[in-house]
Amino acid sequence: MKLFEKTYKLSYTRMGYLDRKYIVYKFLFIKITRRIKSNLISGGENNRFFVKAKDNTVKEITNLDTFAKMYPNLKIMFEGSNNKITLAEDLNIRTSKIFMRGHDSELCIEHSKELIQRSSFELLSNSKLYIDEDFLSNGIKIYVGENSQISLGKRCMCCHSIRIRSTDGHPVYSTETKEHLNVPKDVRIGNRVWFADNAVVLKGVTIKDDCVVALNSTVTKPIYESNCIIAGNPGKIVKRNIYWEP
Numbered sequence: 001m002k003l004f005e006k007t008y009k010l011s012y013t014r015m016g017y018l019d020r021k022y023i024v025y026k027f028l029f030i031k032i033t034r035r036i037k038s039n040l041i042s043g044g045e046n047n048r049f050f051v052k053a054k055d056n057t058v059k060e061i062t063n064l065d066t067f068a069k070m071y072p073n074l075k076i077m078f079e080g081s082n083n084k085i086t087l088a089e090d091l092n093i094r095t096s097k098i099f100m101r102g103h104d105s106e107l108c109i110e111h112s113k114e115l116i117q118r119s120s121f122e123l124l125s126n127s128k129l130y131i132d133e134d135f136l137s138n139g140i141k142i143y144v145g146e147n148s149q150i151s152l153g154k155r156c157m158c159c160h161s162i163r164i165r166s167t168d169g170h171p172v173y174s175t176e177t178k179e180h181l182n183v184p185k186d187v188r189i190g191n192r193v194w195f196a197d198n199a200v201v202l203k204g205v206t207i208k209d210d211c212v213v214a215l216n217s218t219v220t221k222p223i224y225e226s227n228c229i230i231a232g233n234p235g236k237i238v239k240r241n242i243y244w245e246p
């Protein structure tokens with residue numbers, strides 16, 4: 001009897017241990033697969049993904065789940081069709097979102113050694129977003145309006161709560177002529193531009209290489225000068241002949 005009790009107790013404990021282990025694994029498996037699936041929500045058709053390898057060869061990834069697994073902390077959502085996303089293989093992109101809200105748009109983020117986090121990239125129809133190498137972001141919202149483009153040069157650095165947009169989101173008209181006054185306009189950011197906390201860039205802005213956009217500043221007009229500090233609202237050049245280090 002004692003022997004039976006001992007064997008029963010032993011097998012019970014062993015079973016209990018395995019059961020617990022099985023439940024933990026099952027729970028983790030469900031959590032991980034759910035996470036991967038929910039990272040990619042496609043409402044349109046013919047949306048294509050490309051991955052850029054270190055040697056710059058570009059390969060199309062046809063299995064959407066494979067793409068989602070490569071960037072597990074990136075949420076991608078399509079509402080339209082015929083969009084193209086190209087991401088460098090080595091991107092360390094976390095807690096970020098790409099929303100392709102329209103049709104026929106393109107997004108490309110080049111190789112980066114830096115971290116991109118808490119960022120969102122939203123594109124409407126016929127728009128383009130190009131981000132060059134070594135982009136660093138602690139929180140940017142980029143909003144590319146219809147028929148417009150936004151480009152950022154190499155080694156741009158974004159601190160917290162930066163916003164860049166090529167459209168105002170809602171049209172404004174002249175009461176006299178009915179003319180659309182605030183059409184989307186391209187935004188061009190040069191190389192090594194540092195955006196301090198809460199910097200905002202509006203439609204039609206060009207910022208040249210090696211500039212700093214100061215804290216809480218809103219740039220509304222093109223600044224055709226490199227190596228300067230742009231500050232205030234509206235943003236104006238407050239210092240010239242500067243350079244900065246990350």
Ligand SMILES: CC(C)(COP(=O)(O)OP(=O)(O)OC[C@H]1O[C@@H](n2cnc3c(N)ncnc32)[C@H](O)[C@@H]1OP(=O)(O)O)[C@@H](O)C(=O)NCCC(=O)NCCS
Binds near residue numbers: 195
């Ligand atoms: C851009 C920055 C670094 C420039 O610093 P700086 O070279 O010491 O510049 P100064 O303080 O000498 O300012 C130069 C002029 O611009 C003005 N200015 C500076 N920052 C400004 C701002 N954010 N908004 C409006 N005006 C500003 C100053 O009042 C000064 O004006 P004056 O010449 O009439 O006196 C600094 O203004 C800034 O934005 N710091 C915050 C950085 C940040 O967000 N860091 C987070 C970690 S990434």
